[in-house]
Amino acid sequence: MKKLISIASILVCVLLGLVRTSCDVSPQEIEPKASKIEDLNSPDFNVCMALGAASMSTCEEKLPKARHGYFISHHTAYEALRRKKIDAYVFDSHTLDYMAAISSDFAVLPGSLGSVEIAIGVSPARRELLEPINAFIDHYHESGLYTEMYNRWIKMHGAEQADMELSQKMPQIEAPAAPKRKLVVGICSQLEPMCYRKVSETGSELIGFDMELLRRLALHLNVRYELRDLDYATMMQMLAKGELDIVVAGLNRTAEREASILFSKNYINARIVALVRTTTKSDKPEYVVPQQ
Numbered sequence: 001m002k003k004l005i006s007i008a009s010i011l012v013c014v015l016l017g018l019v020r021t022s023c024d025v026s027p028q029e030i031e032p033k034a035s036k037i038e039d040l041n042s043p044d045f046n047v048c049m050a051l052g053a054a055s056m057s058t059c060e061e062k063l064p065k066a067r068h069g070y071f072i073s074h075h076t077a078y079e080a081l082r083r084k085k086i087d088a089y090v091f092d093s094h095t096l097d098y099m100a101a102i103s104s105d106f107a108v109l110p111g112s113l114g115s116v117e118i119a120i121g122v123s124p125a126r127r128e129l130l131e132p133i134n135a136f137i138d139h140y141h142e143s144g145l146y147t148e149m150y151n152r153w154i155k156m157h158g159a160e161q162a163d164m165e166l167s168q169k170m171p172q173i174e175a176p177a178a179p180k181r182k183l184v185v186g187i188c189s190q191l192e193p194m195c196y197r198k199v200s201e202t203g204s205e206l207i208g209f210d211m212e213l214l215r216r217l218a219l220h221l222n223v224r225y226e227l228r229d230l231d232y233a234t235m236m237q238m239l240a241k242g243e244l245d246i247v248v249a250g251l252n253r254t255a256e257r258e259a260s261i262l263f264s265k266n267y268i269n270a271r272i273v274a275l276v277r278t279t280t281k282s283d284k285p286e287y288v289v290p291q292q
Contacts (some may be wrong), residue, residue, distance in 0.1 A: 033282035037111040042258035054252035055272040059090040083247040096275040098193040117253035120264040125242035153209040173215040186235040186247035194250040
């Protein structure tokens with residue numbers, strides 16, 4: 001009889017424990033909500049940034065109350081966001097708009113922390129390239145080509161989003177028939193949708209916004225190019241030394257970089273925005289983030 005009472009007591013304790021576990025949810029387990037980017041300025045949010053990007057210092061300044069973290073790899077940041085290791089990732093709109101377009105897991109919060117300048121980097125030893133490159137960029141904005149390319153690679157909607165293979169197909173752009181010179185070009189193939197490798201049954205190719213831009217630029221300048229796929233620190237060093245002629249890699253214009261390299265006019269209009277999980281985004285502007 002005592003043995004039966006003991007077993008019954010253990011079962012009661014286990015059941016009570018299960019009830020407490022299911023009801024006693026700590027504040028950290030409740031996902032905070034945000035209806036706009038300014039709502040992230042709270043210790044309830046773990047907001048992370050791209051290390052060294054122009055958006056990093058702006059985020060630190062505009063969202064000082066948030067818990068901050070840093071990533072070198074965008075893909076690592078996206079995975080951390082998906083797995084709820086972080087609450088938001090702050091970077092350039094042209095990259096994060098693309099992620100929100102291709103994944104139902106993510107959304108971009110309304111509003112921005114400011115703007116960021118995206119330009120072609122030019123070696124000081126190749127200063128003569130600046131004028132023709134800027135002329136190309138002026139034409140590409142005025143002709144409507146910028147809007148066409150932005151919709152193709154970055155902000156896909158409706159029918160385009162339903163057929164990713166069609167919307168992400170590189171258009172046919174002829175190569176110069178008799179190029180007058182060769183340019184050594186720095187790129188980064190780890191930055192979707194600007195430049196990334198598409199693998200198919202017939203092989204692989206580099207595609208993306210920057211690759212289309214580079215092909216069109218080469219035709220305009222009547223040059224052929226040789227690619228160097230590099231990390232940003234190496235690209236900046238090689239560009240400053242004249243070991244690269246230009247860099248086409250979604251490059252942020254910063255005061256630090258301007259001290260050693262040249263920049264073209266901006267070829268993308270970008271804002272500093274925040275990517276969050278769709279479950280984090282609230283459609284209620286009156287929502288107040290609970291404080292700890």
